[in-house]
Amino acid sequence: xxxxxxxxxxxxxxxxxxxxxxxxxxxxxxxxxxxxxxxxxxxxxxxxxxxxxxxxxxxxxxxxxxxxxxxxxxxxxxxxxxxxxxxxxxxxxxxxxxxxxxxxxxxxxxxxxxxxxxxx
Numbered sequence: 637x638x639x640x641x642x643x644x645x646x647x648x649x650x651x652x653x654x655x656x657x658x659x660x661x662x663x664x665x666x667x668x669x670x671x672x673x674x675x676x677x678x679x680x681x682x683x684x685x686x687x688x689x690x691x692x693x694x695x696x697x698x699x700x701x702x703x704x705x706x707x708x709x710x711x712x713x714x715x716x717x718x719x720x721x722x723x724x725x726x727x728x729x730x731x732x733x734x735x736x737x738x739x740x741x742x743x744x745x746x747x748x749x750x751x752x753x754x755x756x
Contacts, residue, residue, distance in 0.1 A: 648679060648690050655681065658741045659692045660732075663716065670694040684734035689741075691732075700724075704731050716740040 646657040661668040679690035702721035707714050718733035
């Protein structure tokens with residue numbers, strides 16, 4: 637069940653618990669390619685440091701075992717990203733740092749940040 641709290645963002649009710657919804661495209665400041673409405677994408681429930689949230693994503697591509705390389709050692713620190721990996725087809729996939737993403741969403745403000753503040 638989706639709830640909108642006026643001026644405070646979106647939450648989703650899951651098993652008698654309200655989870656803030658974090659729209660990844662908003663937090664990272666990129667264009668949403670496919671899913672804009674919650675009914676068009678997927679909510680992935682994640683937990684870190686005792687807090688849960690729903691990550692709104694376009695879809696899931698699959699599951700793979702990967703070797704994670706630090707971005708900080710090879711590039712620079714990127715808030716909300718813990719590392720990267722090179723996939724079998726040669727493309728690069730970023731690895732999300734869930735605690736960092738939650739902090740970033742809270743700092744970001746807007747609907748994601750306001751909803752994260754509600755859950756704190």
